[in-house]
Amino acid sequence: MTVSSDQHIEGKRDVTFRVFRLNPQVDSKPYFDDYTIPVERGITVLRALNYIKENIDASVSYRVFCQAGICGSCGMRINGISKLACTTQVWDELPKCREAGIIRIEPLRNLPLLKDLIVDMDPLVGKMKHYSNWVVSTMEESEMGRKEFLVSEEEFSRYDKATDCILCASCVSECSILRANKEYVSPAVLLKSHRMNVDSRDGLHDVRLAELVQDHGVWDCTHCYRCQETCVKSIPIMDAIHGIREDAIESRGMKDTAGAKHAEAFMSDIEKKGKLVEATLPFRTNGVAWTVKNLLPMAVKMILKRRTPPPPPLVKASKGMKKFREEFREMSEHVKEDHKTHKK
Ligand code: SF4
Ligand code: SF4
Ligand code: FES
Structure with a gap:
């Protein structure tokens, strides 16, 4: 499917978007559609998809909201790497194409596919609920609204970066353990769990930590750093993972887990x-x-x-x-x- 332009105008050229397609209600297996459109320098992948949807094929499905790298809706794999379509420049992707001039667009991995480029975020939200990814205030209910719960600048600096997470699931899509075990807690949930655990207003630290050291939890991480390399907000996710592990080893009652014993035996040998x-x-x-x-x-x-x-x-x-x-x-x-x- 093509809408062509004058190929040789500087800063403007035809680009082919090879888009993953699957509508589970009618298709028995996935396939790719090629859309060739004129693209100017400065256009994002999301705007190119919008152009395709408005001018060539209205059935192409993807998730979008803010179009400004804020809401985390438009996570997808572009030329094989999970990222945000609304902050990815088409021009930056051209040198990375395996086939010249063809940008490959696929859905995120490690989450169930709903249609085309849309994945189901429910399993991730379910894990956030399971690991209590919110602050459970230690303030008495009777004091709420009357008293301020102040956080020092020094304390806030400990989780400042983690609060940048927009839940785009790019790190989830790239996680090597999730590819083998969908039950694994996932990097985004580890990040949020640690962010809550170091918050002085929170009263659920021990319960959350006890859950994080169980099967499919923090000890299953292989330290491949893939999540951190991919994070669209450059958040040091590995600091959170290391923080939870150190916390678990130091906390009473957590030393009996296989993960903690493995880490201790490993360190002792070294x-x-x-x-x-x-x-x-x-x-x-x-x-x-x-x-x-x-x-x-x-x-x-x-x-x-x-x-x-x-x-x-x-x-x-x-x-x-x-x-x-x-x-x-x-x-x-x-x-x-x-x-x-x-x-x-
Ligand atoms: S470092 Fe751990 S959480 Fe991050 S991608 Fe690798 S296995 Fe997954
Ligand atoms: S940690 Fe980074 S990559 Fe992962 S969901 Fe949050 S913003 Fe996206
Ligand atoms: S549409 Fe909101 S982050 Fe891309």
Whole structure:
């Protein structure tokens, strides 16, 4: 489908938008439609889609509201990366096209598809509810409206960036764990959970944290940093994830989770030997009974194929351990101090 222009006017050219299409009510499988339209420099992907919808094919469906990078409605994958259509310049995308002059537009991943470029946000909202992503005020109801709950500038600076989140779900779409496990809490929910947990007005810290360390929670994150790299508001999402983990390890009652034990065993190995003692890591993380029940068949196969990791006495410490250990301890002290400062 084409509305062509004079290809050679400077700052104006024909661009093809290859748009993902699927209407589950009538289509048995997805397909792509190509729309070639004249585009001027300075036009966003969203305006190009609006042009297609108004002039070529009114059935193309996508979500849009503010058109200014504020509401988070227009998240979609443009040339394979999740971003906002209303703040993405067509001209910036042209050098990234796999096929010259063809910009690929697809829906976000990791959320159910409703139609074309529209995904269902309900699973994300459901997770926000599950992890109580709001402040539960510690103020007595009788005092509300009569008393101010003041937040210092220093405290606000701890969650200032996190409040920029517009729930566009771009980070959700890029999360490597969500691709394998849709139950995973998701980066946006971890960000919001931590933002609430460091708010002095909130009284639900322990309940929220207890939920975050359960299955599909914070310990499942692989630290791939993909969410942070993709965030359309440049929010340091990983700081929130690290913050929740440190909080969980320090809080009484959370040390018994497999995630916390794994982190402690990992750190202990690195401090002692500069490398992992893999043979005993599952026992220290999940206990003897769980490991025997779940990993014995795999261990037998590994023994038969002579692929077992060496037993602890044969794991020699890395070279230069004395210096490494000093630096490691110094770094651990810094992290603890930093954490104390953040908690104040
Ligand atoms: S760092 Fe964690 S939350 Fe972020 S994308 Fe990777 S697995 Fe997902
Ligand atoms: S953290 Fe960033 S990418 Fe994720 S939903 Fe919020 S604004 Fe979008
Ligand atoms: S339409 Fe609101 S962020 Fe794009």
